Amino acid sequence: MQCPKCRAPMHTFTRSGVQIEQCSGCRGLFLDYGELEHITQLESQWAPQQHAAPPPPPAGQPYPAGGPAWGAPHGGHHGGHHGHHGHHRRGGLSGLFFSS
Amino acid sequence: MAHPAPLTTMRLDRPGPDQLGFDQLAAGLAPSAAAAEPVVLADRPTGTVIRVGDAVAKAHPETADVEALAARVATAAHPALAGILLPPLPPATVARLADGRAATLWPYGTPVDPDDVPWEAVGTLLARLHATDLGPLGPLPPAGWPARAAEALARLRATETDPAHAPARSAVERILCAPPPPFPAPGAAVLCHGDFHLGQLVSHPAGSGSWRLIDVDELGLGDPAWDLARPAAWFAAGLLPPADWHRLLGAYRAAAPGWGGADPWALLDGPARVMTAQAAARALVRAAESGRSPSDEDEALLISCLRIVALP
Numbered sequence: 001m002q003c004p005k006c007r008a009p010m011h012t013f014t015r016s017g018v019q020i021e022q023c024s025g026c027r028g029l030f031l032d033y034g035e036l037e038h039i040t041q042l043e044s045q046w047a048p049q050q051h052a053a054p055p056p057p058p059a060g061q062p063y064p065a066g067g068p069a070w071g072a073p074h075g076g077h078h079g080g081h082h083g084h085h086g087h088h089r090r091g092g093l094s095g096l097f098f099s100s
Numbered sequence: 101m102a103h104p105a106p107l108t109t110m111r112l113d114r115p116g117p118d119q120l121g122f123d124q125l126a127a128g129l130a131p132s133a134a135a136a137e138p139v140v141l142a143d144r145p146t147g148t149v150i151r152v153g154d155a156v157a158k159a160h161p162e163t164a165d166v167e168a169l170a171a172r173v174a175t176a177a178h179p180a181l182a183g184i185l186l187p188p189l190p191p192a193t194v195a196r197l198a199d200g201r202a203a204t205l206w207p208y209g210t211p212v213d214p215d216d217v218p219w220e221a222v223g224t225l226l227a228r229l230h231a232t233d234l235g236p237l238g239p240l241p242p243a244g245w246p247a248r249a250a251e252a253l254a255r256l257r258a259t260e261t262d263p264a265h266a267p268a269r270s271a272v273e274r275i276l277c278a279p280p281p282p283f284p285a286p287g288a289a290v291l292c293h294g295d296f297h298l299g300q301l302v303s304h305p306a307g308s309g310s311w312r313l314i315d316v317d318e319l320g321l322g323d324p325a326w327d328l329a330r331p332a333a334w335f336a337a338g339l340l341p342p343a344d345w346h347r348l349l350g351a352y353r354a355a356a357p358g359w360g361g362a363d364p365w366a367l368l369d370g371p372a373r374v375m376t377a378q379a380a381a382r383a384l385v386r387a388a389e390s391g392r393s394p395s396d397e398d399e400a401l402l403i404s405c406l407r408i409v410a411l412p
Contacts (some may be wrong), residue, residue, distance in 0.1 A: 066365060
């Protein structure tokens with residue numbers, strides 16, 4: 001599938017049992033209907049997954065349930081020049097191993 | 101047991117870690133270490149750490165308050181902290197190196213694998229640390245967090261940064277100059293690590309998967325939210341995946357029932373802002389000193405600061 005924002009190809013991967021499409025260009029994320037609810041549920045239970053519900057497209061810009069008002073978007077489309085920070089697990093935590 | 105006294109007679113032609121005598125200190129106090137080659141694990145302004153066999157010797161910065169350090173080391177040795185803080189090697193005291201720096205001795209433990217962080221252990225250990233009964237412990241200094249933020253601001257103010265970073269710099273300064281989040285009343289303060297990050301966790305005995313907190317340099321009384329604030333800041337910057345953050349927070353809350361109530365961010369928000377700005381301040385100083393652009397990770401923290409000051 002193509003990114004609806006920048007037209008680059010999107011890659012599918014699964015995190016915590018939720019299938020997510022991520023754009024290889026702007027790193028924006030695409031969540032299917034029900035996947036946001038699924039993630040929210042995971043967050044509120046801190047527990048393993050159930051099944052995501054099917055079709056229709058995502059509505060808005062989902063933000064993490066239980067985060068600060070100034071938190072980075074963790075889901076939905078968020079392109080722009082800093083969108084690529086959001087989902088890099090590698091290279092994103094090195095500062096968490098030292099005193100800052 | 102060997103005595104550290106001979107160290108004072110060592111010659112100091114060049115003050116390198118190998119010549120200060122703390123590998124000998126480690127070898128003398130830990131018999132297993134006698135035949136091992138010393139390995140430098142870390143050499144930073146926050147201290148020099150050398151491994152000799154199963155022992156690790158840490159030389160603390162010249163500026164360390166030795167009396168406070170002794171109280172912190174004694175706390176790590178206290179049975180009340182067994183299974184939480186890695187205890188020092190006997191005699192659990194602070195030695196002096198030839199150059200006058202304070203030194204402490206610890207058993208070696210294996211560090212966290214960045215690809216396999218034991219988030220649940222992190223949450224549980226911090227909750228258990230914070231729940232420590234202070235009664236049996238001696239007097240303790242305050243935890244180091246607020247002082248570190250002030251230090252980061254002072255460093256930034258003394259550094260000329262790239263004009264391209266001016267908006268981020270001004271955001272960082274604004275956050276660090278804001279009145280600090282309310283600190284608990286003396287009676288409400290709990291035992292805190294004071295400088296928690298993922299390098300402050302080792303598996304001991306080495307490789308056993310039995311995790312302990314290390315580095316007591318900033319250990320003391322304070323607000324427990326500060327110990328969670330660094331991972332919280334990385335989560336808020338979009339750097340720490342939500343699933344990992346919730347493994348940590350979930351384990352913490354499971355071991356600290358009631359903490360945070362319906363919205364733990366009411367407690368985390370203030371400390372996480374300061375921690376974000378503190379890390380961003382260090383990033384700006386690092387960029388200025390190295391002449392390199394901030395890394396993606398640093399940039400995410402700088403952008404977090406911009407989002408914080410953009411809030412109404």
